[in-house]
Amino acid sequence: MKLNRLFPLAAIALLGLAGCSKSDDDNTSSKLEVRLMDAPGDFQSVVLDVRQVEVHLKEENDPNGWKTLSFTPKAINVLEFVNGKSALLVSEDFAPGDLKEIRLILGPDSYVIGRDGLRYDLKTPSGQSSGIKLKLDKATLRQRETFQLLLDFDVAKSIVERGNWRPGNDKKERYLLKPVIRVVAQDLRGGLYGTVNPAAARPQILAIRTSGLLAPDTVSTMADASGAYQIGGLAAGTYRVEYFPSTAAPVGQTPYRTVVVPNVTVLNDLRTDLRVTTLN
Known part of the structure; x- marks a missing residue:
């Protein structure tokens, strides 16, 4: 997850504005x-x-x-x-x-x-x-x-x-x-999503912004049990996406590997589909 440095629990919306008086109009x-x-x-x-x-x-x-x-x-x-x-x-x-x-x-x-x-x-x-x-x-x-x-x-x-x-x-x-x-x-509406195969690899996924008005920056997430992932709230720019398996492949199967996908373009208000990324 990108850090603006918990909620670094950031990151996870924003907390708070109740006490201001509401306008009469x-x-x-x-x-x-x-x-x-x-x-x-x-x-x-x-x-x-x-x-x-x-x-x-x-x-x-x-x-x-x-x-x-x-x-x-x-x-x-x-x-x-x-x-x-x-x-x-x-x-x-x-x-x-x-x-x-x-x-x-x-x-x-x-x-x-x-x-x-x-x-x-x-x-x-x-x-x-x-x-x-x-x-x-x-x-x-x-x-x-x-x-x-x-x-x-x-x-x-x-x-x-x-x-x-x-x-x-x-x-x-x-x-x-x-x-x-x-x-x-709210105005940061770009994003990316996809799936990993095999899902059992449960990789951590880093989106590292390499160019754009707000570069550099790093946002991370983790694939869920089905292999799906998505990262939202990204500024427009070019990213390098890296996949790091958090588990080891069963004995006798092809080992899981780290994968790097360069030059991923993220646009405002659009989600980039990275489709299926194979980790073995």
């Missing part, structure tokens, strides 16, 4: 949508205890600039929102203007279900108090327009296994949540 108001999405990860479930979404409207370090959005606290399994699906967190009318920063407040009940079927609590060192902050670059709500912010959550980078954890050690959490989130604005 509905025709001059804006609408803000905040959505959350994710790439498939190596867990059965990744559940985030989201308590509050806020947005900052003033200059950096101004403590009076934070406004709370209308959001009902909920537990969200981010792995349910992959391959183009997204969770709508916020949709509300708001006064036009610039957004400087967003903040996600997490509660203490985030957890993962591992491949072993067991639940492991996630400790969030800063997300419960000061919150997870993401800076916004040129995010402006205009009159009579809907502005969508997408939080692209990178599971692989956001969930870190503790080095001192051992099976049977109940006193220490196995995983820490150090959110890495990419923030995607």
Whole structure:
């Protein structure tokens, strides 16, 4: 996933704008949508205890600039929102203007279900108090327009296994949540998609922008169990797409290999079909 550097849980829509007063004239108001999405990860479930979404409207370090959005606290399994699906967190009318920063407040009940079927609590060192902050670059709500912010959550980078954890050690959490989130604005609508064969290779897929107005940049995802993948929210440009298998081929079968596809063109408002990529 591209990082604008959790949600780096970025990345996974945007968090927050509720406290601003709505204009008396509905025709001059804006609408803000905040959505959350994710790439498939190596867990059965990744559940985030989201308590509050806020947005900052003033200059950096101004403590009076934070406004709370209308959001009902909920537990969200981010792995349910992959391959183009997204969770709508916020949709509300708001006064036009610039957004400087967003903040996600997490509660203490985030957890993962591992491949072993067991639940492991996630400790969030800063997300419960000061919150997870993401800076916004040129995010402006205009009159009579809907502005969508997408939080692209990178599971692989956001969930870190503790080095001192051992099976049977109940006193220490196995995983820490150090959110890495990419923030995607509405006007970035390019993308690419395809499938890998065999699906069992479960590759990580990197889209590395090599030319264009915003180059360089790297966005990543992971193919799902069927071999399908897609990456959205890409700026127009030329990309190099790399496939890195995360599993080994069964004994006696052709080994999985790393594949690099150069010179992939991504255009605004269009999704590029990379069809089937063979990894053996």
